[in-house]
Amino acid sequence: MVELKKFTREEVSRHTAEEDIWIIIDNVVYDMSKFIDMHPGGVFPILEYAGKDATEAFYGMHRQEVLLKYNRYKIGTLEGETAQITIRQPGDNSKVPYAEMSAFLGYKSPYYNDSHFRYQAGLRKICDELKAEAQECDSAGDRPSDEFAKKLGQHHLLAAHVGPGPWLHNIILPGNVPGKEYDYFHDMITHQEFARWGTSGLVAGLTGGMTISLPTILNYGKPALKEKLVPLLLSGEKRMSLAITEPYTGSDVASIRTNAKKVEGGYLVNGVKKWITTGRFANYFATAVKTEKGISMLLIERQDGVETKAIKTAYSPSAGTAYVTFENVFVPDANLLGVEDQGFRVVLSVNFNHERFMLIAQSVSAARNAVEECFKWAMQRKVFGKRLIEQPVIRNKLAKMIASVESCQTWTENIAYQMNHMNYAEQADKLAGPIGLLKYHATRMMHDVADDACQIFGGRALTKTGMGKYIEDLQRTYKFNAILGGSEEIMADLGVRQAIKKFPADARL
Numbered sequence: 001m002v003e004l005k006k007f008t009r010e011e012v013s014r015h016t017a018e019e020d021i022w023i024i025i026d027n028v029v030y031d032m033s034k035f036i037d038m039h040p041g042g043v044f045p046i047l048e049y050a051g052k053d054a055t056e057a058f059y060g061m062h063r064q065e066v067l068l069k070y071n072r073y074k075i076g077t078l079e080g081e082t083a084q085i086t087i088r089q090p091g092d093n094s095k096v097p098y099a100e101m102s103a104f105l106g107y108k109s110p111y112y113n114d115s116h117f118r119y120q121a122g123l124r125k126i127c128d129e130l131k132a133e134a135q136e137c138d139s140a141g142d143r144p145s146d147e148f149a150k151k152l153g154q155h156h157l158l159a160a161h162v163g164p165g166p167w168l169h170n171i172i173l174p175g176n177v178p179g180k181e182y183d184y185f186h187d188m189i190t191h192q193e194f195a196r197w198g199t200s201g202l203v204a205g206l207t208g209g210m211t212i213s214l215p216t217i218l219n220y221g222k223p224a225l226k227e228k229l230v231p232l233l234l235s236g237e238k239r240m241s242l243a244i245t246e247p248y249t250g251s252d253v254a255s256i257r258t259n260a261k262k263v264e265g266g267y268l269v270n271g272v273k274k275w276i277t278t279g280r281f282a283n284y285f286a287t288a289v290k291t292e293k294g295i296s297m298l299l300i301e302r303q304d305g306v307e308t309k310a311i312k313t314a315y316s317p318s319a320g321t322a323y324v325t326f327e328n329v330f331v332p333d334a335n336l337l338g339v340e341d342q343g344f345r346v347v348l349s350v351n352f353n354h355e356r357f358m359l360i361a362q363s364v365s366a367a368r369n370a371v372e373e374c375f376k377w378a379m380q381r382k383v384f385g386k387r388l389i390e391q392p393v394i395r396n397k398l399a400k401m402i403a404s405v406e407s408c409q410t411w412t413e414n415i416a417y418q419m420n421h422m423n424y425a426e427q428a429d430k431l432a433g434p435i436g437l438l439k440y441h442a443t444r445m446m447h448d449v450a451d452d453a454c455q456i457f458g459g460r461a462l463t464k465t466g467m468g469k470y471i472e473d474l475q476r477t478y479k480f481n482a483i484l485g486g487s488e489e490i491m492a493d494l495g496v497r498q499a500i501k502k503f504p505a506d507a508r509l
């Protein structure tokens with residue numbers, strides 16, 4: 001590594017002309033001469049700090065990542081002074097209180113073992129390294145590239161999104177974790193780490209559609225279909241969507257109108273599907289159709305007669321949310337998933353418990369990220385000569401945010417523990433209600449956290465780049481988790497109805 005030059009503060013103070021302008025941030029000296037005319041904040045703010053220490057002013061207006069991006073203007077460090085501010089490196093866990101799950105901040109936990117810690121550390125590094133690319137794609141609204149999807153595939157992270165199961169058994173996951181060890185705590189960590197990107201649209205587009213649709217092939221696909229498609233989907237070479245909802249019907253699967261007419265060797269499908277995540281760029285659609293005596297599930301490959309149109313939603317077009325039209329599309333018998341007219345079973349294999357668990361983990365993580373953002377901002381932002389954190393109203397908002405995030409995390413961990421120790425049938429019997437209630441609670445929590453975080457960040461929470469960019473994403477997109485995978489009202493009602501079923505007939509006040 002090249003040793004940086006050492007300067008005294010007095011030496012820096014002599015570089016104040018526009019064509020020869022130096023500034024100090026922490027213990028580092030930057031030469032702004034070539035950058036000043038390109039500075040997005042204009043020439044004047046930099047001129048004001050010419051030759052001076054701009055640390056406090058800089059951190060009042062920029063995220064730390066700006067320094068990493070413009071590292072090339074660094075020319076030296078201050079003689080005899082050490083850094084007071086740590087520059088976060090890819091893979092680092094935060095040391096800010098409540099910014100990580102407590103077990104990852106040195107607190108005791110009955111749940112986590114070495115495999116979970118190793119996995120989180122390995123995954124954090126990968127996610128941090130891919131973060132800038134993910135954020136660029138999400139804000140441009142682009143289709144996540146094949147190269148990007150394949151990077152996830154190479155680390156087996158598409159397979160990890162689907163949850164614990166045999167598809168992970170012969171692979172090694174980040175942190176050198178054998179896939180066989182992958183349990184619902186690893187799974188929770190997967191969804192939490194990806195949520196830290198603050199790109200809910202892109203994550204939905206890259207992983208969401210596949211996570212909820214692939215189980216239909218894994219559980220009900222014919223062996224030849226499975227053998228051919230699963231490797232392509234888990235490596236990121238192909239994309240897949242679940243196509244159930246229609247303009248006429250959301251959760252009410254029985255009322256779908258997309259129709260499959262039996263013809264020789266297969267089916268002829270006609271109909272429309274709406275709100276299909278990943279649909280705009282999916283190669284395959286696990287599609288609910290009406291057949292002669294019931295609902296069936298067909299795997300439809302993109303071909304002539306399949307049209308996908310983007311639906312403009314509040315989150316990034318990278319989600320690939322689509323309106324899908326099937327017009328006289330021939331689907332061979334080999335692509336029937338499960339048994340004709342018994343598609344409900346296949347729909348159930350999508351495992352709504354797992355989908356909801358994923359949404360819960362993402363919600364808690366996005367809210368926890370907001371806690372860290374707000375805590376840092378409140379500590380460094382000065383208004384009327386005082387740091388924000390010195391205002392009791394700000395501390396009160398932070399307290400509410402922290403308490404609600406921690407309570408949701410603790411409940412999520414309890415659910416993960418139950419999922420680890422119950423088979424599918426027991427989970428379906430005992431956990432549908434609690435998971436429904438937790439999803440309802442987690443997204444209500446997100447609503448409150450997004451609201452408080454916005455008030456703490458002010459106008460910056462309404463700005464897509466800069467200091468408040470994560471808060472802006474949270475407040476614009478948190479409603480997706482409150483609606484997708486079962487709306488809050490349905491989740492809350494499901495929780496209580498399940499509890500009523502288990503209410504003892506002999507219980508009285």
Ligand code: HEM
Nearest residue numbers: 023030040041045046049054057058061066070465466467
């Ligand atoms: C290494 C030195 C610096 C670099 C690389 C840099 C870079 C940037 C960048 C990339 C932005 C756009 C940020 C965004 O959208 O979030 C920005 C905005 C800005 N910068 Fe700097 N900057 C530097 C130093 C300074 C200093 C010393 C000041 C003095 C106070 C300053 C004041 C501003 C202001 C006022 C804005 C606009 C902020 C806003 O819209 O809220 N910058 N700077």
